[in-house]
Amino acid sequence: xxxxxxxxxxxxxxxxxxxxxxxxxxxxxxxxxxxxxxxxxxxxxxxxxxxxxxxxxxxxxxxxxxxxxxxxxxxxxxxxxxxxxxxxxxxxxxxxxxxxxxxxxxxxxxxxxx
Amino acid sequence: xxxxxxxxxxxxxxxxxxxxxxxxxxxxxxxxxxxxxxxxxxxxxxxxxxxxxxxxxxxxxxxxxxxxxxxxxxxxxxxxxxxxxxxxxxxxxxxxxxxxxxxxxxxxxxxxxxxxx
Numbered sequence: 001x002x003x004x005x006x007x008x009x010x011x012x013x014x015x016x017x018x019x020x021x022x023x024x025x026x027x028x029x030x031x032x033x034x035x036x037x038x039x040x041x042x043x044x045x046x047x048x049x050x051x052x053x054x055x056x057x058x059x060x061x062x063x064x065x066x067x068x069x070x071x072x073x074x075x076x077x078x079x080x081x082x083x084x085x086x087x088x089x090x091x092x093x094x095x096x097x098x099x100x101x102x103x104x105x106x107x108x109x110x111x112x113x114x
Numbered sequence: 115x116x117x118x119x120x121x122x123x124x125x126x127x128x129x130x131x132x133x134x135x136x137x138x139x140x141x142x143x144x145x146x147x148x149x150x151x152x153x154x155x156x157x158x159x160x161x162x163x164x165x166x167x168x169x170x171x172x173x174x175x176x177x178x179x180x181x182x183x184x185x186x187x188x189x190x191x192x193x194x195x196x197x198x199x200x201x202x203x204x205x206x207x208x209x210x211x212x213x214x215x216x217x218x219x220x221x222x223x224x225x226x227x228x229x230x231x
Contacts, residue, residue: 031217032217033217033218033219035219035221042221042222042223042224043205043219043221043224044221045218045219045220048217048218050217055217056217056218058218088157090159092159092217092219094217101147101209101211101217102161102164103161103217103219104161105151105158105159105160106158107156107157107158108157108158
């Protein structure tokens with residue numbers, strides 16, 4: 001069974017540009033969550049999608065947005081990039097049914113903003 | 115709002131010895147889950163162990179066990195017979211249960227564990 005796949009693994013962007021990150025969840029998983037990991041702030045929740053609907057959103061500016069497609073694949077977009085957006089972006093998928101809440105993480109996308 | 119605190123930024127242990135990582139949390143929820151995740155240098159987050167708050171029995175997974183003290187809101191991880199492959203950053207995490215469960219994990223700041231040969 002394939003794991004969570006995030007593409008690309010590495011990205012270098014210039015301030016002011018926009019970027020789109022992709023996450024393919026484990027087959028059958030309908031929940032996809034996104035997290036930002038930085039040395040200073042640690043791991044912070046961005047948002048979660050379930051069956052194409054955003055169910056929860058963290059405290060990030062509107063420049064951070066996402067969506068989920070009918071096949072449960074998710075994309076995250078950051079517009080007008082700032083130096084502080086440099087981070088490891090992690091995606092996690094889960095079944096989110098009953099007690100089955102285990103989140104499986106991808107290897108992340110390392111975004112560097114210069 | 116829920117918070118998770120890991121007060122030990124770094125720890126080290128000799129191979130084959132036992133080490134305990136601390137975690138405290140704050141919540142007004144009655145039903146929730148607690149997790150320990152491991153993040154090795156490869157950056158892949160791996161679930162180590164999970165505890166349901168309604169269960170009094172502490173979870174165990176091979177060399178990994180937890181000490182869950184619900185009243186004290188404490189959730190420590192014990193690693194027995196430490197191995198070099200246990201070297202990683204360890205994160206304690208909290209998730210609401212039930213209708214409030216929206217896949218949101220709240221993480222602590224992490225503890226870097228170094229296992230020395």
